[in-house]
Amino acid sequence: MQFGVLGPLEVRTATGEPVVVGGPRPRALLVLLLLNAGRTVGLEQLIAGQYDDDPPAGAANAVQVQVSRLRKAVPGIEFTGAGYRLAVDPGDVDALRFERLARDGHRSLAAGDHARAAATLREALGLWRGPALPDLPHGAAMATRLDDLRLDATEDLVEAELALPEGTDVAELRRLTKEHPLRERLRGHLMRALHAGGRPAEALAEFEDVRRLLADDLGTDPSPELAAVHLAILRADQAPARRGPAAQLTSFVGRGAELARLASLRDTRLVTILGPGGIGKTRLAVESAREDACFADLSPVDDPDTVPHAVLAALGVREAGLQAPATDPTRRLAAALGREELRLILDNCEHVVAAVAALARTLLAECPGLRIVATSREPLGLTGETLVPLAPLDDAVRLFADRAAAVRPGWTVTPDNLATVTDLCARLDGLPLAIELAAARLRQFTVDELAARLAEHGPFRLLSRGDRTAAARHRTLRAVVAWSWDLLSAEEQTVARRFSVFTGAVPLAAAEAVCGTTDDVLADLVDRSLIDTDGTRYRMLETIRLFCAERLAESGEPVRARHAAHYLDLALRADPHLRRAEQLEWLAELSVAHDNLMAALRWAVRQDRVTALRLVAALAAYWWLSGRRSQAGEAAAALLTEEVPEGLEEEYVSCVVHAVPRAAPEHWARAHQIMRPRDGELRYPFTAALFGMAVGPWGPPADAEPLLGTDPWNVALGRLGNGLRAVLGGRTAEGEQELREVLAAFRGLGERWGTAQALDWLAEVAGWRGEWGRAHELWAEALELYERLGALEECVDVLCRRAGCAVRQATLDAAAADYRRAAVLSARAGRPDPPAVRLGLAEVARLRGHPDEARALLGTASATEGDLGAEVTRARIRTALGRLAEAGGDPAEARRQHREAVDAARASPMRAELAGAVEGLAGTALPADPERAALLLGAAVALRGTALTGDPDVARVAATASDLLGPDAFAAAYARGAAMPPDRALTTLDGG
Incomplete structure (x- = not known):
């Protein structure tokens, strides 16, 4: 609640609604409690305030009754045993707030900060609405005390205003001296104001008037202070001393490089410290100043013609104190400075920049000893001007910690809160003012709460409280930015808001x-x-x-639609180049524009579905090649509705693919229908690649050639799909030859993604056959290409395949290193803990003899429904669990797990993956049926199209079966299985 006693009693709720307090005695009681807000008021004091020296019998009971009535209107009145206490913040009572502001203003005045003093004292005196305490009939002494403080504050305000360029109101001063004719300080202020206004005779007459009054009424002479003002006027020496920078109340943090640069520019004639509001220009100028500096604050100047007058006031120059007869203030300045060595700081120039530039040009030309340091949000634009632009503060965290400790003693930055503080400072652009305002809010919030509120509400609402004695434009972050905004022309404001x-x-x-x-x-x-x-x-x-x-x-301008259209055009122009040798340059261009592309997509999803659909399709190759495809999932899913806009069928398919696993079955059915052969080539060829990878195994559908058309990249893409289907479908030799030709085609185009795809799978086939050196060479080249593209998820796939090969080579340390690197890259790509990594690390742990670790890793590896290759992941997990069961001596559990692995793998079209599950199943036939084990191992060769060389588990099963059957019988059974056509090999799984 808010309470006013500087005038008729006024009580308002937090929302500003008035609260009626009836009856003169309850009102008087409330006033007494308010004047002692938060402190206990004894019963005797309350009775005296009600009845003065003549309380009636039963006064104590009467006070208790009044308290009861008062509590109905004003909550928070407590009985403490020694009296009553009103539990409110003293700052909510205007009289107490006035006293605090008056003290603050007096301190600022004593420190020489006249602008701050004037602002604070005006706020203090603005709280008065009439005579003090009219509702306290026996409070004359307290009212008199407040009236005296009001008069003291008024005198302080006048003194502060006299030191400012705009001066003070002479008419108001005359009124005050008539009301208080014996207040010598007021009379001295009036004399100084008259003299500064060019009316010295009237100033001297005021002195004679007060001298007669003092002699007639008090029989005394004027005080030494008033006599000194009189003498100064007589000597035409009434001007204040030259104004230097005000003493600072806080420590100076950071800006070491900028301070050093200013020191190196000490002899430069004109230096302008440049930057947006709140970045610390004034403080840096003050910190760089020496004893010979004069400080002129131009922020109160609202008329460009008065800029020279403000500088005259800062220099302590008055017309009567000069011999030069010139009346032009610029000429007076030049005459006053002459050849004097002086550093002049012109602070806050941006709103009068043209006038400051004109003044600086004249003074620098005529005063050879003058050096000017200006602070401004724009340059003065003079030849020879040296700019010192300020960037966001590097030591933002240290500044936050320093200011936070001032409001919450003992608070420090710790390892636990460092990330939060760093992020908070980054959100505030490293602006010192914003950081100081944020740190001050730690009086109310924890740093985590502060960061959360900043994220939720933005900086302007959160940082809405600042130093009440600061200039209005520096009290809040919004005011700082609004000051710059108001200085723009209408055209500049239009462009700024559009930007x-x-x-x-x-x-x-x-x-x-x-x-x-x-x-x-x-x-x-x-x-x-x-x-x-x-x-x-x-x-x-x-x-x-x-x-x-x-x-x-x-403004309501449709700029966001123009923004989305511009970035759609960029995406459409870039798309074909992503399939050519220049793809790195265009990927870099799109990466720089990434945040704007995503912002355009988010807006279009809400406001323009057609643009959003086109953006998803046009950016598909960029997202895939740069490892960002998962970022489009939510937007793509939001665009999937029952209606497919005519002419945007490909865009719809792209959304279906990107929405995995969010896309419902009916959307997949429509996508399959759209991707059937039809007239015309695809406008977005990468859509076929994405769709093929989604429906599997990898690459575009077998019948997609008519859609891909005759473009060389499209043709190579179709052949890549054919090669992968052959390799993963058990036709390894055929697929390998196709991939070699695909590699040559992509190399000829200079296209890196397709080249890396072919290299990766050629390496995989070489690794199956035990051609270790060739496999690792191919993988190294594929990784280099993917890394140059920034395709993190492809890097993860390559690392996992290479690690699997390293396991077969028995180089477990190298395998573990690749799996761990794959985990890091996958997390960076937004897909933490990929199942393939956990599966691989589990294999390494099992082979090192750590079954518990392996089992724990497998327990956290799972296939998400809808993920690409989910059946394969489930099959691999079951195979790994089956081998753990074998090692643990549980053949029944091993058979169950391997059987389930085979069932899961059969649901996938990738026979090479089924071969791995079959090899696991072969071990369960031992020792009872070694011939079946040999036959299954051979069937795996038939399914994969080649033997898997080096696998320790396959080697163990083969060696055991050979020992049990004899080498010749084993070889015959193995050859019989390997000679089966793949379809016939499948029947061996059912005992055929």
């Missing part, structure tokens, strides 16, 4: 196209520190972008 649709840095062409502007306007916004550039790309700090985005929402 807010961008996320991250964008090239000039994008900014011009989406914002409908030219590089000249963008250059103006760069000069005004609303936009930053590295010479090729443009960006906004996030805090500024959010402010401009609010202005865009208010």
Whole structure:
């Protein structure tokens, strides 16, 4: 609640609704409690405040009755045994808040910070609505005390205003001196104000008037202080001393490089510290100043013509104190400075930048000893000006810790909260003001709560409280940005709000196209520190972008549609180049634009389904090649409805594929129907690759050639699918030859993804046959190509296959290293803990003799329904569990697991994977039926199209069966199984 006693008693709720407190005695009682908010007021004091020196009998009971009535309107009145206490914050009572502000203003005045003092004292005096404590009939002493404090604060305010360029109100001063004719300090202020206004005769007359009053009424002379003002006027020496930078209340953190640069520029005539609001320009200028510096704050100047007057005031120059007859203030400044060696700090120049530039040009030309340091949000634009642009603070975390410890003693950055603090500072763009405002909120929140609220509500709502004595434009983050916004022209504001649709840095062409502007306007916004550039790309700090985005929402301009159309055009232009030798350059271009592409997609999903569908299809190759395909899943799933827009069938199929595993069966059925042969080539050839990989095994459907057309990349893609189907379908020799030719085709195009695909599977076949050196050479080249593309998920696949080969080579350390690296890359790609990695590490653990570790890893490996190759994953898990059961001496469990592995693998079209499950099943035939074991091992060769060389489990089963049967019988049974056609080999699984 809010309470007012500086005038008639006023009580309001937190939402501003008035609360009626009836009866004069309850009102008087409430006033007494409010003047002691949070402290206990004794019963005797309450009675005295009600009845003065003549309380009636039963006054104590009467007070208790009044308290009971009062509690109905004002909660929080507590009885403590020694009296009553109103549990409210003293800051909610205007009289107590006035006293605190008056003290703060007096301290600022004593420190020489006249602007802060004036702002604070105006706020304090603005709380008065009338005479103090009119509802406390016996509170004359307390009312008199408050009136005296009010008068003291008024005198302090006048003194502060006299030191500022705008001065004070002489008429108001005359009124005050008439009300308080013997207040010598007020009279001195009036004399100084009259003299500063060019009315010295009236100032001297005021002194004579007060001298007569003091002699007649009190029989005394004016005080030494008033006499000194009189003498200074007589000597035309009333001007205050030259103003230096104000003493700072907080430590200075960071900016070591910038301080060193300013030190190196000590003798440079004009230096401008440049940057957006709140980045610390003023503080850096103050910290770099020496004893010879004069500080002129131009923020209160609202008329460009008065800039020279503000500098005159900072220098302590008054017209009467100069011999030069010139009346032009710039000429007076030049005359006053002459050849003096001086460093002049002109702070906050951006709103009067043209006037400051004109003044600086004249003074620098006529005053050879003058050096100017300006702080501004845009350059002065003078020849010879040296700019010191400020970037976001590097030591943002240290600044946060320093300011946080000031409001919450003992708080420090720890390993547990470092990541949160770092992220919070990054969200605030490293702006010192924003970080200080955020740190101050630790009085209310923990750092985790602060970060959560920042993410939920944004910076402007959270950082809405600042130093109440600061200039209004520096009290909140919104005010800082609004100050810059208000200085823009209408055209600049239009471009700035349109630019807010961008996320991250964008090239000039994008900014011009989406914002409908030219590089000249963008250059103006760069000069005004609303936009930053590295010479090729443009960006906004996030805090500024959010402010401009609010202005865009208010305008209702359809800029987001233009933004989405621009990035759709970029995606469509890039798509064919991603299948050519120039794919790295275009991948880099799209990667730089990634955040904007995704922002365009998110908006289009909500507002423009056609654009969203086209974006998904056009970006499919980019997402796949750069390892980002999982990022499109949610958006793609949201676009799947019962209706397939006419002419956007391919786009729909692309959404189905990207939505795995979210896509429902009916969407897959429509996708299959769309992908059947039809007239015309695919507009998005990569859609066929994605669809083929989704429906398996890998590559486009066997009948997709008419869709792929005659484009060389499309043809190579079709042949890649044919080769993979042959390899994984048991026709290894045929598939290997096809892959060799595919490799040559992709190499000829200079296309890296298809080249790496062919290399990877050629390496896999070489590894099956035990051609270790060739396999690792091919995998090394494939990895290098995928890494250059940034295709993390493909890198994971290659590493897992290479690790499996290393297991067969018995180089378990190398295998484990590849599996661990694959886990790291998969997590970076947004797919943590891939089953293949856990399966592989479980195999390594089992072969090292650590069955418990292997079993634990298998327990966390699972196949997600709808994932590509889910049946294969389930089969591999069962095979691994079966081999653990064999090692543990449980043949029945081993048979069950291997049988289930075979059943799972038979659900997949990949016979090479079925071969692995069959090899596991072969071990369960021992020792009872070694001939069947040999036959199953041979059947696995028939299914895969080649023997699996080096596998320790296959070698163990083969050796045992050979020992039991004899070498010749084993060889005959093995050859009989290997000679079977693949379909015939399948019947051996059922005992045929």
